[in-house]
Amino acid sequence: MLAALGLLALAGVALAEVAFAQGAATGTAEVIAQRRAGLKRMGQHMEAMKPVVEAGGEVKSLEPRIDDMITWFRGLPALFPPGSDAGDTKALPAIWQDFGRFESLDQALLGQLAQMKQAAAADDKTGFATLYKSLGPQYCGTCHRPFRAR
Numbered sequence: 001m002l003a004a005l006g007l008l009a010l011a012g013v014a015l016a017e018v019a020f021a022q023g024a025a026t027g028t029a030e031v032i033a034q035r036r037a038g039l040k041r042m043g044q045h046m047e048a049m050k051p052v053v054e055a056g057g058e059v060k061s062l063e064p065r066i067d068d069m070i071t072w073f074r075g076l077p078a079l080f081p082p083g084s085d086a087g088d089t090k091a092l093p094a095i096w097q098d099f100g101r102f103e104s105l106d107q108a109l110l111g112q113l114a115q116m117k118q119a120a121a122a123d124d125k126t127g128f129a130t131l132y133k134s135l136g137p138q139y140c141g142t143c144h145r146p147f148r149a150r
């Protein structure tokens, strides 16, 4: 009787573990899909701003795009839970070996975006263009080079 109870308890633990592992796996796939969709949208904002900057057009109307980028990048670290380098993702394990650096690169980008928001609000075309040109190579690229697989 006791042995049977013990086996039941063990089976219960094993079932709970399977359920947990499945839950974690589903959660990881979802967070990866969510962050990749968001990053894609961030790339689309960059693409949409490019012709405006190149043509020297008014930049005030770009403010909502910058706002969306600020909101999204504020939430970026939470979309990289430990272990989410497994699956359909280019996130490198290096992210969790130095998460402080990963977060500080996100903060640096947010600093640049705050300046771009000011320039857009003031419709400062020249200022905005200068900030825009360094955004991709310096602030997006600086995080992609160490932390994203090619």
Ligand code: HEC
Pocket: 032, 035, 036, 037, 039, 040, 042, 043, 046, 076, 088, 089, 090, 091, 092, 102, 103, 105, 106, 109, 135, 136, 139, 140, 141, 143, 144, 147, 148
């Ligand atoms: C703090 C680090 C960090 C910063 C800053 C960052 N990225 Fe990324 N980005 C990543 C990582 C990591 C991936 C890989 C994500 C994955 O595959 O799960 C990625 C992937 C992407 C992708 C591919 C999405 C897809 O289709 O899978 C795009 C597009 C992208 N980033 C755009 C940008 C743009 C534009 C900026 C700057 C405005 C930027 N990123 C800034 C870390 C960053």
